[in-house]
Amino acid sequence: MSQSSLIWVIDDDPELRSLLAEYLARENFDVRTFSDAADPLRRLPRERPDLIVLDLMLPGEDGLSVCRRIRGMGDEVPIIMLTARSDPIDRVIGIETGADDYLGKPFLPRELAARIHAVLRRRRMPTPGAPLPDGQIVSFGNCRLDLASRSLWREGERVELTTGEFSLLAALARHPHQPLTRERLIELARGPEAETYERSMDVQISRLRRLVEPNPTRPRHIQTVWGVGYVFVPESGEAIA
Structure with missing residues (x-):
């Protein structure tokens, strides 16, 4: 990428935040980490990340509620949901609330990076489902x-x-x-x-x-x-x- 994409990682696990910040930086991403959703939600109206990595289980407001709030604001920022739960229904609910992708814990940082690249690529390239330049x-x-x-x-x-x-x-x-x-x-x-x-x-x-x-x-x-x-x-x- 010619310009680093800004990634917000919202997770209450400090070790995971540190690991992802270090790994994603090596993947040429600009990373900001948060332990809960309060600060990111305040920032969203004036700051624009290219993608949000959002943990399902957060202190205070959980990830599903945060995702609903973001979509309720009319914000289409890409969201990848992280979940430690094994029940597939949690992943279904995550997609239903507006998440673009999901990833179960534990996972390899390399897999998350690959999914981030894939979601951003779908946004930037004329892949299936993307807007057409001729205006249909x-x-x-x-x-x-x-x-x-x-x-x-x-x-x-x-x-x-x-x-x-x-x-x-x-x-x-x-x-x-x-x-x-x-x-x-x-x-x-x-x-x-x-x-x-x-x-x-x-x-x-x-x-x-x-x-x-x-x-x-x-x-x-x-x-x-x-x-x-x-x-x-x-x-x-x-x-x-």
């Missing part, structure tokens, strides 16, 4: 998805999307009327080397339905194809412009 617009129902500006509008009001939500919705919208398996959606939205639980894909689909469907319990645009996966169905006469 997808209209469906009362929604309008602008692939160039990464924005979703519903009934004239902007809807905030996380990186994962945008990538998934864009992948669906680029393949109208084409049933896609969960594995194919993961590949389109996150890249061919992504490791994502299929259950987390179902969770993200449910979140998208709540954002775009008039009645999420009876979806018209993001429909389930039983035994296959999902299909995007724009209304008649509405398609990619």
Whole structure:
């Protein structure tokens, strides 16, 4: 990288913070460490890290709550969640709250560095799910998805999307009327080397339905194809412009 990316590491383990700060610095990252989320949350409105490494178990406000607050502020800063819990549902919940990736403890610093590089690469390169320079617009129902500006509008009001939500919705919208398996959606939205639980894909689909469907319990645009996966169905006469 020509310029060091600023990484915030939020973890209450001082030894782990020291280890990650030293290792990530050798990987040409500019690292700031914090023992809890209070100071980073105060800094966010005026300081911009390129990525946050966020521990699930923090003193005071836990990582899931912090992630929800950051996304609730409309901030799309990439977040990699760290968790010592082995239950896959914790990872699903982490993705549901807006995390871009997760990593279970214990882990090798090299693996975290690789995941940081991967998340930043997805942000910077025109990989699947990234905005397109030619400005395609997808209209469906009362929604309008602008692939160039990464924005979703519903009934004239902007809807905030996380990186994962945008990538998934864009992948669906680029393949109208084409049933896609969960594995194919993961590949389109996150890249061919992504490791994502299929259950987390179902969770993200449910979140998208709540954002775009008039009645999420009876979806018209993001429909389930039983035994296959999902299909995007724009209304008649509405398609990619």
